[in-house]
Structure formats: C-alpha cells, structure tokens
Amino acid sequence: MDNPSSKSAADKKAARSSAIEEQIVQQQKRKQERAFLEELAKRISIAREGKHHSDRREFSKALYCYRRFMNITAQALKVEWEQMGPKDLDPGTRGGESLLISSILFDMLKILDKIESPAAREERKICHRLFIRFTLGQNFQNHAAENLRKYIVYRKTVVHKPEFWATYQAIRIKKFCVVASWAFADEAHPAVARLRIIRDERLSANPLGRAFVRSYYAHGEKALAALRWLPGSRRALRAAVRFIGA
Numbered sequence: 001m002d003n004p005s006s007k008s009a010a011d012k013k014a015a016r017s018s019a020i021e022e023q024i025v026q027q028q029k030r031k032q033e034r035a036f037l038e039e040l041a042k043r044i045s046i047a048r049e050g051k052h053h054s055d056r057r058e059f060s061k062a063l064y065c066y067r068r069f070m071n072i073t074a075q076a077l078k079v080e081w082e083q084m085g086p087k088d089l090d091p092g093t094r095g096g097e098s099l100l101i102s103s104i105l106f107d108m109l110k111i112l113d114k115i116e117s118p119a120a121r122e123e124r125k126i127c128h129r130l131f132i133r134f135t136l137g138q139n140f141q142n143h144a145a146e147n148l149r150k151y152i153v154y155r156k157t158v159v160h161k162p163e164f165w166a167t168y169q170a171i172r173i174k175k176f177c178v179v180a181s182w183a184f185a186d187e188a189h190p191a192v193a194r195l196r197i198i199r200d201e202r203l204s205a206n207p208l209g210r211a212f213v214r215s216y217y218a219h220g221e222k223a224l225a226a227l228r229w230l231p232g233s234r235r236a237l238r239a240a241v242r243f244i245g246a
Helices: 004-041 043-055 059-077 094-112 118-135 141-154 161-171 178-184 190-201 207-227 233-245
Strands: none
Touching: 043 059, 043 094, 059 094, 094 118, 094 141, 118 141, 118 161, 141 161, 141 178, 178 190, 178 207, 178 233, 190 233, 207 233
C-alpha cells in the first residue's frame, strides 16, 4: 500500500513548485507590462527621433524608429499594425493621432520607395493602405493630397510613381490641373484658377468639352512626365495657359 504521508508530501511539493512557477510567470508578465508602458511613454519621442534621422538621410535608423512607433501604437490598440484604423483610436484624440500616423506613413513610403526588394514592396503596400485609411475623412485630407501630388510631380527621384498616383487618386477631394499647376509651380495660382473656371463653366457645358476634360485627367500625368524633360516647356505652357485664360 502507498504511504499516505509520502503521497501528501509529494502533493505539497508539486503545489509549491506550481506556485513558484506561477510567481515567475506573473513577475515576467509585470516586467513586460512595465517595459511596454515605458515604451508607450516614449512613443512621441520615438516618432521625433525617426523624423530627425529621416531629415539627416539616415534612412535605416528612421525606418527602425517609425516601425517601432507603429508597433507600440498597435500594441496599445491591441491590433496588428497592418490592421490599425482611425476607428481604433480614442475619439477625443482621433484627429491629432490620425494626422501623426498619416505623416509618419508618408515619410515611411518615401524611404521605402528607395528600396528594391520583395519585403520593401510588401511593406509599401501596407503603408499605402494605412496612409489612405488614416487620411480619408480627416480635416487634413485635402492638405495631405496636395502634399502627395507635389511630391509626385516635382520630386524627380520618385521610383514607384504608379503606386503613389494610385494613393493620390484615392485621397484627393477635387481634380487638380496637374500640367498647369506644374507650369506655375503653384496649384492655387490665379491663372490655374481661371482654367478651372473655364473647365467648369464652358467645357463641362457640352459633350466635346466634357470628353476633353476626361482625357486631360486620364492622361495629364503621362503628358507631364514627358514635358518635364523638354527644355523651355514650362515657360511655353505658362504662355499658353495665360492665352487660354485671357
């Protein structure tokens, strides 16, 4: 027969071992929670550090900081970072947080655009999707769209332009006269504004004019890409736009 006292001692030993193991697990959990809270408190500083590195063209360090920021934010929201959205944010801070996240994603996209690898391509897809998600419907949407358009049109080093144009098309609020805006280096120039009046009041009033407008917006970016390399094209375009708007 088994010795009851021996069995009781074994049970007590097992219980003590289990209790010690649980204490270790809880201590480790509390340690991880403290570490996360410390990271969360540094979240804005991490974003600033990323921008600092980006401005200094230290792109690998900038990406490290930005990814760290995104992961901390996602962990705080209890979602995977690629699944984040404005709906996950606190309503009281949603506008400001969306602006911060949108700005960081735009900077990440500009850095990732310089990298040719399958991993960078996949990360760009996620960043484009999140940039659209955190920009649409926000007070800064129009400003973000204009910043993106200027980046595509005026920055000669953009590698994956079709990706950026697709994102721009997703967030723009109004149609921009991209060729005329490039000619005057200002989307709000009076001559460009007069062209919009002609578009809205004259061209839109008849089928031929509407067909021309559709063609212009369908092929304007391609035309601009060609015009940029023609010597004197900007000066000639300015003269043509002024003549049309006279």
